[in-house]
Amino acid sequence: MKNIWAVCKKEISAYFTSPIAYVVITVFLVLVGFFFHSLILWFNTQSMQMAKNPQMLQKLNINQMVYSPLFHNISTILLLVIPLLTMRLFAEEKKIKTDELLFTSPLSINQIILGKYFASLFVLVVMLALSGILSIFTFAYGNPELPPILNGYLGLFLMGAAFIAVGIFFSSLTENQIVAAVLTFGALLLFWILNWASQSTGGIWQSVINYLSFFQHFDDMTKGILDTSDLVYYLSFAFFGLFLTHSFIQSRRWR
């Protein structure tokens, strides 16, 4: 545990002593702020119109009309920024040969991987927490329900955790950070839109493909539904990514 923490601490300080974390977090927050602002404006005009029709007014729901689309938007931004966050984790070590220090220290490969993984998770949590500040406005001037919002954030966190695991894996494959980022982005996007392919197939394949798609699982969570199958999906995705990383690093040492 102490070893994981040592690696994690070093990675967190690497994020925050270089511009990476600041740039990524700032870009993330600017985009989230923009989406939030447009959604609120749209919600505003909708409520003005519906005010004329009391029957429609009952359907007005800030959770569904602002937060659900906002979570979708945030998840898309994560798709873009997480590859940038994870690309350096192993690629840079290999490039500047510091992996020789890590792998000749009394650390296990798992401890190194987990240390790096938790450092990226920390940056993700910081990003999500800072974006949560926007909700001060909705709570001050409206009355959204808290549990669905928390559920949405949980969904974002889990999805981000899965994304990071994928990113770490691709970072371990190469010593070129750009290659790592592009591969991560490509793989994430593919899993994201996998459900499109399900429309042209049927039967068992349709449900398999739907299950594998990020989108399908995330959609539920933005609506405030917490399903264990979604939790299992994200956690196993993250586990699988880290497991592949471990196998790859281990196998490369033997070559």
Next chain:
Amino acid sequence: MIEIQNLTKKYGDVVAVQDLNFQVEKGTIWGLLGPNAAGKTTTMRILTGYHPATDGNVRVGGYSVFEDPNEVKKLTGYLPEIIPLYPDMTVQSFLNFTAEIKQIPSSQKKEAVDKAVEVSDLGPVRKRLIKNISRGFKQRVGIAQALIHNPQVLVLDEPTIGLDPAQIIEIRNLIKSLKGEHTILLSTHILAEVTQVCDGVVIINEGQLMASGSLEELTSSYTEKEGVFVRLKQRNKETQTLLENFQGVEKVTPEDHGYRVEWSKGKDLRSELNKLIVEKDLGLLEMKPLTMNLEDIYLKVISGGMEQ
């Protein structure tokens, strides 16, 4: 302290190290010599647990690198050829980090870092970013990181490469000062360094052991003839014949300013030769023994492929 037995490492079909055997005694400094791509770095990487071997066994302090890698890693400090440094860290934070990953208990961390800074003379750059310090300081940070957990064994891959002559001497003195307490295996291309610093050498070529032993052992076993170089006032055909015909002398080779006079191993004709020169009034200017230096041995071993 370090035992390498039948070590073989293949990268695919390429054999990097083949059936290598040698030992390094506790508290001594040994040099690992060989041309580029001889397998020095590979041997060191296996020894430090970076690479697994294809075959054979490596033991450090009684632990097998393959069975108890963590025990070996705790006992070993390693300075790779390319110094593993994070450019965006300060020297202090880098050493703190290495102290943590080498599992120094947090109560002793500060002390260990202070000691490493002191031994490697890093005081002036302690608070500076690694990317901003000079090559010589970077090398010392590399040594400090290898020393930080006070390991019994130090493995240094070309510790003086890329340094200026004054820095080379400093690093060399630093290494010498570590002798006794630590067992050191270092690789280098500077043979003078080995003569000055090391107790013994291992010469490898194309992954195979060519020679190993203490410097004295190697010198005596590779010396075929003994002799002297004499510089004389009288340099002519007569002098040469005189020397050639002297009792016991086997070979006389004229050189730029004198003659190489050789006789078979085990004899010492120096005083007799001296007498002759004085009697014949040849005008002695200089006389020095012909010794095999490490360079001669190295070249002989690498080119001749004589195995010992």
